[in-house]
Amino acid sequence: MMHDDDFADLDRMLAALPLEEPPVALRSRILTATIYRPEPAVRAWEPWAVGTLVALTVWLLWLVSTAPHAGARFAELTSRIVDDGGLTSLTTLLWLAVGLSAAWWISQLSFPATRRVRSR
Secondary structure (H helix, E strand, C coil): CCCHHHHHHHHHHHHHCCCCCCCCCHHHHHHHHCCCCCCCCCCCHHHHHHHHHHHHHHHHHHHHHHCCCHHHHHHHHHHHHHHHCCCCCHHHHHHHHHHHHHHHHHHHCCCCCCCCCCCC
């Protein structure tokens, strides 16, 4: 356990050391390397995610290209999913078009920023 007199002894010993002056602009270099450091262009997980997706895509392409009748089976599976999901109905396609159109038009709207009144 340290007491106040231990701090005084420590301060005296540190004052007795022959210390050199810090290098020029040390403080600004430290701040530049820590606080003012620019944000990285990509996060650490993004290259891993892209690499994983590329590897999966290459693997699936190799799997499809080496399997017999893979294209025909893929087309059959796709058409069966579309039929079972009801996406061939004209009503479904109409509502899908209306929804996409509404989403596009809403995304094109711009609202002016309101001016804030400063209170004194």
